Amino acid sequence: MTIKFGLIGGGVMGEALLSRLIARGIYQPSEVIVSEPQTARQAFLQQKYHVGVTTDNSLVFTQAQDVVFLAVKPQVFSAIAQELADTVFTDHSPLVVSILAGVSLSQLEAAFPQSPVIRAMPNTPATVGSGMTAICSGAYTYAQHQKLAQQIFSAVGEVVEVSESLMDAVTGLSGSGPAYVALLVEALADGGVASGLPRGIANQLALQTVLGTAQLLHESKLHPAELKDRVTSPGGTTIAGIAQLEKAGFRSALIEAVKAATWRSQELGK
Numbered sequence: 001m002t003i004k005f006g007l008i009g010g011g012v013m014g015e016a017l018l019s020r021l022i023a024r025g026i027y028q029p030s031e032v033i034v035s036e037p038q039t040a041r042q043a044f045l046q047q048k049y050h051v052g053v054t055t056d057n058s059l060v061f062t063q064a065q066d067v068v069f070l071a072v073k074p075q076v077f078s079a080i081a082q083e084l085a086d087t088v089f090t091d092h093s094p095l096v097v098s099i100l101a102g103v104s105l106s107q108l109e110a111a112f113p114q115s116p117v118i119r120a121m122p123n124t125p126a127t128v129g130s131g132m133t134a135i136c137s138g139a140y141t142y143a144q145h146q147k148l149a150q151q152i153f154s155a156v157g158e159v160v161e162v163s164e165s166l167m168d169a170v171t172g173l174s175g176s177g178p179a180y181v182a183l184l185v186e187a188l189a190d191g192g193v194a195s196g197l198p199r200g201i202a203n204q205l206a207l208q209t210v211l212g213t214a215q216l217l218h219e220s221k222l223h224p225a226e227l228k229d230r231v232t233s234p235g236g237t238t239i240a241g242i243a244q245l246e247k248a249g250f251r252s253a254l255i256e257a258v259k260a261a262t263w264r265s266q267e268l269g270k
C-alpha cells in the first residue's frame with residue numbers, strides 16, 4: 001500500500017494527531033510511517049496503531065506521498081534540517097506541516113526549499129476531537145494543500161486560518177491554554193477540599209463546572225461577562241468569590257500568562 005502520511009516525532013502531539021486520524025479513517029495504519037528515535041516509543045506506536053516505524057527522517061520524506069508532519073521539539077529543528085540537507089525538495093514534494101512552536105514559515109522554507117509548507121498550532125484536546133488549530137500557509141502551497149491541512153485538522157477539532165504574524169499569540173493562548181485550564185480545574189478542586197469536600201467529589205465538581213461552563217458559552221453564544229452576571233446574585237456567594245479573585249489578580253495572571261507564552265514562542269523561533 002502507498003505511504004501517504006509521514007510523522008517525524010511520535011511524542012505527545014504526534015500521537016494525539018495520529019491516533020485521531022487513524023480512528024477517523026482519514027489514513028489507514030498501512031499508509032502511515034513514523035520516524036521516532038526512542039526505541040520504546042517506536043515499539044509502543046507500532047503495537048498500538050500498527051503503523052510503520054523508522055529512525056530515518058529522510059525515509060519519511062521519500063516515502064510519504066501526501067504529507068509529512070513535523071512534531072519534534074523546536075530545539076531539534078535545526079538538527080533535522082541539517083540531516084535532511086541532501087534531500088531534494090521541489091514543489092512536487094509532500095506537503096510539510098509543522099506544529100513546532102515558534103518556528104517560522106521562512107525557517108521551514110529554508111529547510112525544505114520550494115516545498116509546500118504549512119505552519120500549524122494545534123492543542124492537546126485534539127486527542128479527543130476537541131482540538132483548536134490555527135494554520136497559515138507558505139509561499140509554495142496551493143489550494144489543494146490548504147484543503148488537505150483543513151481536512152486533517154478538522155478531524156481533530158476546529159480550525160482557523162490566521163496570518164503568520166499571529167501564530168505566536170495563538171501558541172500562547174490555545175496552544176498552551178490546556179495547561180492553564182488544567183491548573184484551574186486542579187485549583188478549584190483544591191479549594192473544594194479546603195472547604196471540606198472529599199477529593200473525588202471535589203475533582204468531579206471542578207471538572208464538570210469547567211466543562212459545563214465552556215459548553216454553555218459555546219452553545220448559547222453568551223458573552224462571558226453576561227454569563228458571569230447571571231451567576232452573580234446581589235450580596236450573594238459568587239460576588240464574594242469574584243472579589244477575592246480580583247484581589248489576587250486572577251484576570252491579570254491569565255493575561256500575563258498568555259503574553260509570556262507568546263513571548264516565549266517568539267524566542268523559540270530565534
Ligand SMILES: NC(=O)C1=CN([C@@H]2O[C@H](COP(=O)(O)OP(=O)(O)OC[C@H]3O[C@@H](n4cnc5c(N)ncnc54)[C@H](O)[C@@H]3O)[C@@H](O)[C@H]2O)C=CC1
Pocket residue numbers: 008009010011012013014035036037038041057071072073074076079080099100101121122123124175176
Ligand atoms: N504538547 C503540546 O501541547 C503541543 C506541542 N506542540 C509542538 O509540538 C512539538 C512536539 O511537542 P510534544 O509532542 O509535546 O513533544 P514530545 O517530546 O512529546 O515529542 C517529540 C518527539 O520527537 C522525538 N524526536 C526527538 N528527536 C527526533 C529526531 N531527530 N527525529 C525524529 N523524532 C525525534 C522524541 O523522541 C519525541 O518522541 C513541539 O514542537 C511543540 O512546540 C504544539 C502544540 C501543542
Ligand SMILES: O=C(O)[C@@H]1CCC=N1
Pocket residue numbers: 101171175176
Ligand atoms: O509548551 C510548549 O512549548 C508547547 C507549545 C504549545 C504547547 N506546548
